[in-house]
Amino acid sequence: MLNNLFKKTKYITVSQQALRKAEDTLEQKPSIPNGMWVKCDSCGKIIYNNDLEENNKVCSQCNHHFRMTARERIEFIIDKDTFEEFDKNMISDNPIEFNGYEEKVKKMRENTDMNEAVVTGRGCIGNENVVICVMDSHFMMGSMGSVVGEKITRAVEKAIELKLPIIIFTTSGGARMQEGMFSLMQMAKVSAALGKLDKEGLLYITVLTDPTTGGVTASFAMLGDIILSEPGALIGFAGKRVIEQTIRQKLPEGFQRAEFLLEHGFIDKIVSRNELKGVLKKILVIHNRNV
Template identity: 65%
Template sequence: MFKFKPVFKKTKYITVKNTIENLPKEEEKKPNIPDGMWIKCDKCGKILYKKDLDANFKICNHCGKHYRMSAKERIDLIIDTGTFREIDTEIKTINPLVFEGYEEKVNKAKSVSKLEEAVVTGIGKLYGKDIVIGVMDGNFMMGSMGSVVGEKITRAIEKATKKNLPVILFTASGGARMQEGVISLMQMAKTSAAIARHNEAGLLYIPILTDPTTGGVTASFAMLGDLILSEPQALIGFAGQRVIEQTIKQKLPEGFQRAEFLLEHGFLDKIVNRKKLKKTLYKILEMH
């Protein structure tokens, strides 16, 4: 005869008492803190409460380090509540060079950043004054400049020229987007030409350089402002420090690509603390 193995086994129920008794002592003492509630400042080493950091415009209240912000956070920082109207949302990214895996990277970036591309452009009011604003977001493929980024910035500047409005543009980028090759590099000339026409119309253009601003963005519209502002300690440059040192065979000064060094050597007009940025921009707009 066949013997059947028992299908049902006795279940050992885990009681609260058993669970606590079986926990290692270090687990008993460890507090149950949700992930992301506290962060350690990577400049001064102080422990920061995330909600306090957000309420302080993402500035460490111990050392003043300016943490990176999203496009939405920057728009909320300087644009009057309820006045921002996004433009050119219909422009979509394609894969012009049929670069393998590019679509997947773009889709992942969309999911992570909740954006369609690495720049948001629109029209809004700053203390009641109409401006055209563009904000690059490093959460989308490190703010790299592809054809859509260049097109959106160019259209925003052209709209400002047509409506006789100033342009304020926040830069944050790792440079040109390699997946689009020379098409990406063409955006440097296109955006620069749009700024030249805006300038010829006697209109004001202010780029605000944030951490990091590098590569083709630095070599084009980031450095073409009537006044060039920056946040404290922002990394600003074209090539990386190691690349330059290997090329010229020399050791470079400490912090030579930080905003403070560039201000000292005439590349910037002013470094502005984030808390004072909106009022500073308003004063510049008033003077102009």
């Protein structure tokens, strides 16, 4: 009975020479830098990052539009060396003393090299002068706080002063809850400024990008004289699950996507990113001829 109680254990030894050989083999393997390759969220294809950048962050396989920063979009849309930024140094306060808000905003500034979730200014698109506002989902998901609303309102007022058309690129998770009622007030403030722009007979174009939701959708995103969208953009007010739980019904496939909204008359045209600058230029040229 006791024969198998104490078994002999075999120990595997590795020579120093074998270890050095293994280390040399690892050193010879190519080292791939972080960020060289990107996986498409839609089709799963692995894309060389330089190729993706050259194609304006659009997947060549499935046409999925990756999200862009405000600076990237301005560089892509606005003619070189023509952009003049407005209110660059405007920063958020903490109007309702929300715990941790100031630290979060500070961290966002450091991570994105932006002061807020929108960049505003004037420039040219195909030599056509325009005022432009570009929201950025990388800064607190493009949430609309008091500074975002103020910067957009000032840009609209500048467009009225200069008698120029205005283009707003929207992307947002909605109103910024850390600012409470001060955030919700921006919906009315921006909309009122756009009402003045409309009375002056000036053109307002919105370009909806992924995602455009909440208070931004419920206000200035849907007030454009011409409403364009990038393909596949998520556009809506409340989330799909919230709506389904409220109405106790299953929503259609693709609900709140740009293609569904185009079919139901909420937007005027879906424009691929690589064609967007040309389409905007054409609209501006036609508008300026009729002014």
